[in-house]
Amino acid sequence: MSDVICVAIGVLVDGEGDDVRVLIAKRPESGVLAGYWEFPGGKLEKDETLEDCVVREFAEELGVRVSVTGCLKAVRHEYDYGVVELNPFYCRWESGELENLAVVDHRWVKPNDLRRYQFPEANISLVERVIIDLGGKVALAS
Ligand SMILES: Nc1nc2c([nH]c(=O)n2[C@H]2C[C@H](O)[C@@H](COP(=O)(O)OP(=O)(O)OP(=O)(O)O)O2)c(=O)[nH]1
Numbered sequence: 001m002s003d004v005i006c007v008a009i010g011v012l013v014d015g016e017g018d019d020v021r022v023l024i025a026k027r028p029e030s031g032v033l034a035g036y037w038e039f040p041g042g043k044l045e046k047d048e049t050l051e052d053c054v055v056r057e058f059a060e061e062l063g064v065r066v067s068v069t070g071c072l073k074a075v076r077h078e079y080d081y082g083v084v085e086l087n088p089f090y091c092r093w094e095s096g097e098l099e100n101l102a103v104v105d106h107r108w109v110k111p112n113d114l115r116r117y118q119f120p121e122a123n124i125s126l127v128e129r130v131i132i133d134l135g136g137k138v139a140l141a142s
């Protein structure tokens with residue numbers, strides 16, 4: 001069996017209660033999962049922690065510095081090009097302004113509206129988890 005592609009992704013959360021929003025980004029129109037909406041992130045590099053990876057990817061893809069506030073359960077999914085392990089983290093914004101550096105679009109969406117966007121198959125259970133986590137008045141670790 002070929003190696004698992006290890007990926008760290010971030011659910012960047014802003015606001016609280018009824019005003020809570022999460023950031024989603026649109027993948028480029030070429031390459032793997034072209035044009036799908038996603039949580040920003042990417043492949044783990046050598047000698048890097050998953051948390052460092054997600055922070056680096058937000059800087060590279062969207063030009064912002066984020067910090068990790070929590071983690072979600074990892075999910076594995078088999079695509080035709082290989083098995084991907086998504087390691088998701090809750091993040092919060094620290095500094096910088098969002099720019100579409102390596103994504104083609106980004107949006108702040110209400111958790112309940114996430115289902116309107118086309119995410120990769122691997123994200124389906126994760127999207128439901130995020131809606132549950134952010135749907136209540138539960139304060140995220142800060
Ligand atoms: N970033 C991200 N990747 C996802 C998500 N869901 C999902 O199945 N993937 C897959 C697509 C890819 O096979 C893999 C991560 O890919 P990526 O294209 O973001 O990797 P990367 O940023 O390191 O990009 P590159 O260096 O290969 O250009 O995970 C998601 O929500 N976010």
Ligand SMILES: [Mg+2]
Pocket residue numbers: 040041042043057061
């Ligand atoms: Mg990426």
